[in-house]
Amino acid sequence: MKELLRLENVTMQFGGVVAVNNLSMTVGEGEIVALIGPNGAGKTTAFNCITGVYEPTNGKIIYDGNTIIVNHPSGKMKRAYAGYEADMYLSEKTLNPTPDRITELGIARTFQxxxxxxxxxxxxxxxxxxxxxxxxxxxxxxxxxxxxxxxxxxxxxxxxxxxxxxxxxxxxxxxxxxxxxxxxxxxxxxxxxxPHLLLLDEPAAGMNPQETQELAAFIREIKERYDLTVLMIEHHMDLVMTISDRIYVLDFGSLIAQGHPEEIQSNQRVIDAYLGVAEDV
Amino acid sequence: MDREKRNHLIRIAAAIAVVYGVILILEFTLRPTSILFTVLRKGAIYSLVAVSMNLLNGFTGLFSLGQAGFMLIGAYTYAILTMPVSVKQSERVYKYYECIVGFDTGSLIGLIAAGLMAAFFAFLIGLPVLRLKSDYLAIATLGFAEIVRAIFQWDVLGPLTNGANLLREYKDLTRIYLPFTDIPFPPTLFVFIVAGVCILLIVLLINSSYGRAFKAIRDDETAAEAMGINLFRHKELSFVISSFFAGISGALLAMFQYTVQAQQFKTMMTYEILLIVVIGGIGSISGSCIASFLYIALSEWWLRGLDMGEFLGIAAPDLFRSGFRRLVFSVIIMVIVLFFSKGLMGDKELSYEHLKQKLSSLRKKRRASA
Structure with missing residues (x-):
């Protein structure tokens, strides 16, 4: 399978807060990939980095074989940077296109x-x-x-x-x-x-189970009809588990798990992130 | 659907033809010094500049207050270009300076050049200024207009702008002729044709793909950008086009006034235009036109008696002294703003259907009260 989108060590830091920490992931052509995680895990921030709304503090994003975004910590951020791989992209020319350029390349999105x-x-x-x-x-x-x-x-x-x-x-x-x-x-x-790649930010937010099921069918349908690759953020687990080919799980900005739906369902770290861990008193 | 659209277009064309016909008839029947002509001419000029401001403020969502500055650039460009060489070399206008412009052009070229010059300045100003948002953009453009006014009165530029002195004897409304003849062009009709063509172009722009992109930026910048609309390029485009037409209206104002002086293009002028836009309805072209004719008619004509001692047959020289008109005028504007908070037209356009609806709702009200 051809790789359509690739994130390498993407870090987004606001002041002292690292919202997305060293995120690396890939989306293959024709796949439906889900990005999940508890509230505030940095999912939408990751979306905003891909679509050019934010300039990532560090990291590289490759779309369809071409590097579309590269950045490394500079200026004030050089000292404040709290992520990994600070020197990895120093030699590369920074590339921070505006969102309209990204859309022109074939990445479209919806909003939360x-x-x-x-x-x-x-x-x-x-x-x-x-x-x-x-x-x-x-x-x-x-x-x-x-x-x-x-x-x-x-x-x-x-x-x-x-x-x-x-x-x-x-x-x-x-x-x-x-x-x-x-x-x-x-x-x-x-x-x-x-677009070739469609980014959906919580498409099922505020929908009832019936509507969510319809949405699952709808996403599959448009994917086939328009020959799309879909990357989506979603909280409805039944939707995520039924339609995604692969799932990435974020917690506090870092990737904690990735894999097929069954693997994610039984992953202890994911369950802990969502339900919390029982502390021994 | 399509037939409805065609009928709509036919009705608009007919209404416009009637307006121009009436103007032409008035030109040949009324005294040329009639106050009605003053109102019509100034109203048409203000319509154009109000529509150009509406393109920016109402349709692109950029709160800019530089209109008077761009009008000034247009007025001066027109006056300097169309002043005959013989006048430029004589002492009649350039009394203290040697004019360095050694040629003159026709009024049509002058008008277009006025627009282009204003657009050129807008392009340069837009590069830094359009990165600012809302109030900051307003302050920056307001500052620009003031700076332009100061610079045009600067001594060093005297050979070009005649310093702080008047410019006159250029091709004003009494000095325009039908092409290739010596027959004077009906002046009010000329103003209406130029303003009409310009407003038509703006309307065509607003209803094109670019117009939709402007409205998208106004509605939601983030979404517009995500739909592939380059914010900066489209803002700059809107700013330049708006200033182009402001420049042309400045040139028309110069033709209308017979003299030009940088002094006149004060911030007050921008506020007047902004007031017209707000009264007419932000985002309504026909609203801006109606409001500007009403505004000019009120301030130049209907309320004139308030300054002259007699108003509506009431003679009260003690009360109706000069300055009283302004007082009444502000009260009227306050009433309009209070009772029509979205302006006369809101963001709708005047149309046959719109009028029909208004009339029928009025009739219903009357029936209900009877």
Whole structure:
């Protein structure tokens, strides 16, 4: 299996707090990989490092064979750095692209607390995400010289919305949708950027068991249909255990376990992290 | 759906045609010194600059207060470029300096150059300033506008800007002609055509893919960035385009006033424009246009009696003295802001359906009370 995403020694330190500590992981092409861990374990921080929202303090991220992010502690952080491998990437030129560059490379994401474009309809939300792949420039867009491309973007939006079952709701204001559909719209919007790797940040948050089951089927379906690789953060263990090929477990910023769902289920360290350890008094 | 859209477009086109027709008829029937023309011209100019500010503040979510500065750059560029060489070399305008600009251009080239010059300055200013957020951006752009005003009055730049003195005798509204003829162009119509074309371009921009990207940035920067919209590039683009049209409106203002002096482009002017944008509704193009005509009509025409001793047939020279107009005016604005907290139009656009809804709700209210 080809490796699509690789994190090497990624460390994210805020002041004195090491939120992600020396995280190394890989995601193979076509896999569904889950990143789990108790609250505050650093899962979302890891996501933010991959998508360029944060510059990792140290470490390297490789996507599709190309290094996309490299950094090493510098400036004030040089002395304050409390992680590992401080010198490993000194010789490499730091690379910290903005999130839009990462999206352009084919990594799209959703957010833990849904972030739709408030003032727009369902249709416009998805159409806006098509802007990234549009070839038109300002002049051709304003003077409507590129109206064919605009039409094509609209047609693609329609196709995407129909596939997601959101077409009937196209003229509704995005934030007036029920919660589950807002999540679905956010995924549709991410798909409009034509990603290869989809990062889902707690897609089942706030869903009941019935909706969670539907979501599992939905994630499998879009994975097949759009030929995606999925990396997701999730707390619903039944969802994680049914659909993921592999699981990484974070606790206090560090990787404590990795493996197939069955291995994780019986891993003592994971159980301890989630349930706490009985202390001998 | 499509037919509805087409009908909508036809109705808009018809309404615009009616407005321009009325202007043309007025030009040939009313006295050219009529106050109505002053209101129409200044209203159209302020519409353009208010819409350009709305593009930035209402559609991209950038709170910028540099509008007066960019208008000043546009006004000076236009005046300096279109002033005939003979005037530049005479002592009539450049009395204390030798003018170093040895050529003059037509008014259309002057207008476009005014826009481009303002856009160029906006590009340079935008590089550092657009990395700031909300209030800080407002302070930085406000500071920029003040600096520009000071620099344009600077002695050293005298050969170019005539120092702190007036610029005049350039191609103002009385000195424009139909192309290739000596027939004077109807001045109010000219202002309306230039402002109309510019506003149309802004509307087309807002409804394009780029406009959607701007709105996405306004709604949620993090999400916009995650959808592949480069924040800095799009903010810069919006800033430059907004300033381009502010520059053109500055040039129009110079044409309208017959003279230009850096003194006039004070911060007060930016606040006036901001007020128009807020009254019209942040995020509504038609709101900005309606508000600017109302604002100009109120301040230049309808409330004039309050300064002159007689208002609505009531003569009270002791009360209605100069300055009283300002007082009443501020009260009116406060009332508007209190009762229309989202502005006259909110973030909606004026349309046939919108009017129909308003009317029917009014009728219902009346029936309910009867």
């Amino acid at each position: 607390n849904i972030r739709l474009f408030r003032s727009m309809t369902v249709f416009q939300n998805v159409l806006t995400a098509m802007h990234l792949r549009a070839k038109e420039n300002v002049f051709s867009a304003v003077l409507r010289i590129s109206w064919k491309e605009e039409r094509q973007m609209e047609a693609e939006t329609e196709k995407l919305l129909r596939e997601q079952g959101l077409w009937e709701l196209r003229d509704e204001n995005a934030t007036s949708l029920p919660y589950g559909l807002q999540r679905r719209l956010e995924i549709a919007r991410a798909l409009a950027t034509r």
